[in-house]
Each structure stands twice: as C-alpha cells, then as structure tokens.
Amino acid sequence: MSMIGQSISIGELARRADCKPETVRYYERIGLLRDATRTGGGQRRYGDDAVRRLTFIRHARDFGFSVESVRELLAMSDQPDMPCQEVDAIATHHLKKVESRLQRLSILREELQRMITQCAGGKVESCRIIEVISDHQLCITEKSHGGALDLG
Amino acid sequence: MSMIGQSISIGELARRADCKPETVRYYERIGLLRDATRTGGGQRRYGDDAVRRLTFIRHARDFGFSVESVRELLAMSDQPDMPCQEVDAIATHHLKKVESRLQRLSILREELQRMITQCAGGKVESCRIIEVISDHQLCITEKSHGGALDLG
DNA sequence: TGTAAACCTTGTAGCAACTACAGCTTCAAG
DNA sequence: CTTGAAGCTGTAGTTGCTACAAGGTTTACA
Numbered sequence: 001m002s003m004i005g006q007s008i009s010i011g012e013l014a015r016r017a018d019c020k021p022e023t024v025r026y027y028e029r030i031g032l033l034r035d036a037t038r039t040g041g042g043q044r045r046y047g048d049d050a051v052r053r054l055t056f057i058r059h060a061r062d063f064g065f066s067v068e069s070v071r072e073l074l075a076m077s078d079q080p081d082m083p084c085q086e087v088d089a090i091a092t093h094h095l096k097k098v099e100s101r102l103q104r105l106s107i108l109r110e111e112l113q114r115m116i117t118q119c120a121g122g123k124v125e126s127c128r129i130i131e132v133i134s135d136h137q138l139c140i141t142e143k144s145h146g147g148a149l150d151l152g
Numbered sequence: 153m154s155m156i157g158q159s160i161s162i163g164e165l166a167r168r169a170d171c172k173p174e175t176v177r178y179y180e181r182i183g184l185l186r187d188a189t190r191t192g193g194g195q196r197r198y199g200d201d202a203v204r205r206l207t208f209i210r211h212a213r214d215f216g217f218s219v220e221s222v223r224e225l226l227a228m229s230d231q232p233d234m235p236c237q238e239v240d241a242i243a244t245h246h247l248k249k250v251e252s253r254l255q256r257l258s259i260l261r262e263e264l265q266r267m268i269t270q271c272a273g274g275k276v277e278s279c280r281i282i283e284v285i286s287d288h289q290l291c292i293t294e295k296s297h298g299g300a301l302d303l304g
Numbered sequence: 305t306g307t308a309a310a311c312c313t314t315g316t317a318g319c320a321a322c323t324a325c326a327g328c329t330t331c332a333a334g
Numbered sequence: 335c336t337t338g339a340a341g342c343t344g345t346a347g348t349t350g351c352t353a354c355a356a357g358g359t360t361t362a363c364a
Contacts (some may be wrong), residue, residue: 009360011311021312022352030350041359043312052286059285064260067350073285080277086269091281095264102257105250108216112247119240125232129243133211133225134204151216151249161331163340173341174323182321193330195341219321 006037006045013046017054024054032057032071065094107141114140156191158197165198169206176206184209184223218247259293266292 008020017024024044027033033053036044056077060070069090076087110130118128132138162173169176176196179185185205188196208229221242228239234264263284270280284290 005197009311020352023350024311026351039312039359041312043359055288056226056286059288062288062351063264063285073282076276077282077286080275082276084274084276084279084281086272086286087276087279087281088268091264091268091271095261095268098257098261099263102254102261105254109247109250112215112250114156116240116243116247119236119243120287122233122236124228124236124239126241127236129236129239130225130229132210133181133215134229135209136207136214151253161340162342163310174324175321178322191330193341194343258358276315 006047008046008048008051010036010044010046013050013054017058019054026058027054030067032067060085063094064098065090071092100136112142129144153261158199159194160200160203162188162196162198162199165206168203169210170208171206175247179209182219184219184226215246221246263292284298 008016010024014021014024022085024033028035033050036046036050039045053074056074057070060073061067065073072090073087074094076082076084115129120128122128160168162176166173166176181188188198188202191197196302205226208221208226212225212257213219217225224242225239229235229273267281267284272278272280276282
C-alpha cells in the first residue's frame, strides 16, 4: 500500500517500544511477533504495524499479564468484530490475582514490620527476627503468606 | 550425644517442613542443608536438627526472603553470639522491597479496575481494555508500573 | 573506494527456585 | 521373601527474558 514499508531495524523497533533487540527476537521465536521481512543480508526490517504490536505486548506485560494472556489478547485484538467478553474475562482474572497478591503482601508487610520493631538489637541469640522465622507460632497469622511470593 | 540419631527419611522430613523431597535434595545441592548421613543402601537419614533447619528455611522462604538471604540468615543464626544488626538489615531491606512491590501492585489494581469498569461490553473494536493496553497515554499514571511484576 | 564503528545474525547458556520426570535401587511390612 | 512404596541420580522443564560468543552486515565518513 505505502512506499514506506519495512524500514525499521530491530534496534530501532526495540527503542520505540522500550525494550531490547533480544526481547524482540524472543517474541518472534515464541510467536508473539510474526517473522520479520529481511534485508538481502538477512537483517530484520519492520514497519509501523510491528511497532504497534510490540508496544501492545510491552504494555500488556507492564500490566502484569502473562505471555500466554498477551497471546490471547493479541488474538482478540486481531478480531475487532468479536464481542469482548473474553477480553474482560482475562482482565478480570488478572485483577483477581493482583488482588490476592496484594492481600498476601500486606499481611507479609505487617509481619515483617512487627518482627523488625520487636527486635531489640542485641545478640542473634535473642533476635526476634530469627525467632519468628524459626517458629511460625509467633506469626500474627497462621499460614496466610504461603505460596510463591517472589518480589521483582 | 543421643541415642535417637539420624532416623528420619527424606519424605518424612519433607512432610514435617511442608515441602517435597525434591526441594530437600535441591537445598542440599545448593548448600542450604548439609549433606545428610546415608544408610548402607545410600538413602538419606536426618535428625531433629535437620527438621529445625529446614523449617527455618521454609519459613524464611514463606516470608519471601530470597535463597541468598536465607543463606545469610542461616549463617547468622548459627552464630548466636554475634550482634543482630545484619539480620535487621536483611529484614529491613526485604520489607522495603515488599513495600515498593505493594505500591506498584496497588497502582496496577486501580488501573485494571478502571479499565474493566469502563469496558461497556461491546465489540473488541471498542473495548476499553484493549484500548488502554494499546495506548499507554490512557493510563492514570505514567510509567508507574514498570518493571518485573510477575504474580505467583 | 576503503575502512571502521555500530549494528545485526544465530545459537546457546544463564537467572530463581524449584518441579517433574525416567530408569533404577532400597527399604519396610506382612 | 515378596511386594509396593519410597528413595536414588541425573537431566530437563518452568517463566520471561538476558547475556554472551563468534561471526556477518550496514552505514558513515574520509
């Protein structure tokens, strides 16, 4: 259609979507981005559509959606005529996860705050932090912060 | 010292600390747990000290401490006479991370809530969720929820 | 036109913290 | 003494990238 077709290099594309070339290649490999057209020498060249698509992916990832959810969201945004119930479902499901995570983290925060405040600053022997970790009985809540809690 | 030495199997140990045998072997491999004594046939046998140590590790992990932090905490709890400043430092550092994570997650929650509420439930074409993901301009906050946000 | 810097290519390995096999051996109960 | 559960090692998979190494291409400038 246009004369300004595929002229953006992978580095430029990455810059525009605020990520790295490696990430772009990774997305191509796992099928989030379509295979790029290549120069004679084999380098990838992109158009504005790729910029939009990659930007969408990066934003969705910033929102914390998993790559698999992003894949579904992309598929749906490629089908503008479909009803958006599924989009809603994915977002709502994600929100629920965020909320439960928030709850567990705030319990954790209290727990940590409490044990830090209670630590009198003496020897390890009598350190409240070590005690609380040693004996879960000393927690405010039983079993509330179980599960995967890795921070960023 | 005692007659009831090393008599706990890896499965039983795992059960007592609420994890799996694989995890125990993993902790041994990375040096969080000392190498267990073995039966003639090569199976691991543990004593109560291992139960305490593994329980400590699991609790610390439940609190979200990284394995490296757990390693340091363990080293310190092995030195009861030392002052507990470093323990404090680790816990405080961890609390800070939890707090910043909480902040980012709650911004995220609002963002998600807002876009879900605004979605009128029509076609994908006009779906607010897709729109917001497509165009970061539509976010409440600029750039606030950048970075690693993987949920558990 | 030559050349050098900056960029690109593929493939592989690494991160965290486990988890899940496969294929085999050992243990404990009856 | 048999049987079935549990244990052994070693390797690969998970998630979402990131970081090389060892080369090839493009581009800018002299």
